[in-house]
Amino acid sequence: MVDTKQQILDIAMNLNRIGNWAADGYESKQKRILLFLSQTKGYIESLNQATIPHVFFPTLQAFIPIFSAVYEEGQSKPNEPDAWAETCMTWGNILTHRASLIT
């Protein structure tokens, strides 16, 4: 359980970083954003869904398609960079809050 919680917090932290960089200026931080998007994708894929705590499962199910869209849109400058950045930061916050429910 502890490892899963840490993995979720790593994903949340990355999303907050990505969101803040994009809000500061996607183009100037694109290389870093792409690197962290790829890393985050890897973290998500490595989550063992069989061990996801019941309390967190609905959040994860809602998050996965959101992240897929964020990932794809973030491969180049998003049409609305501020909205894209805000989505990243919002889900970083949601995951951080929901991780606290995992004991």
Add this chain to the structure above:
Amino acid sequence: MLQILRTKATKQQIDDSASDLVGFIKVVIDIDRKILSAGGERHVDGEQMLLADGSHQAFLWGGGFDTESKEIDYNSMINLRLSDNNPSREVLSESIRKQFDEIVKAILW
């Protein structure tokens, strides 16, 4: 659903505002009028709703309330305001955070 809440919210109002983000409510607080906007996917929409309702920018601060963990955060794109001595997307002032907490707890808790 984005809405302005001026008094303690009903369960239906909370559910409505929480429906946009799987139980997480984006809030914009007016620390002068002690009201808030709740819901929606972007803080700027809540901010605009409050400004149209008579709020003043300097008193508006954004964050979130998670209905599942009951945690409050003070993170929003609208908080980055050098003119109000807040050079961050986080609300930096402890005093404003305290007021933020009080209003969220009075209306959404």
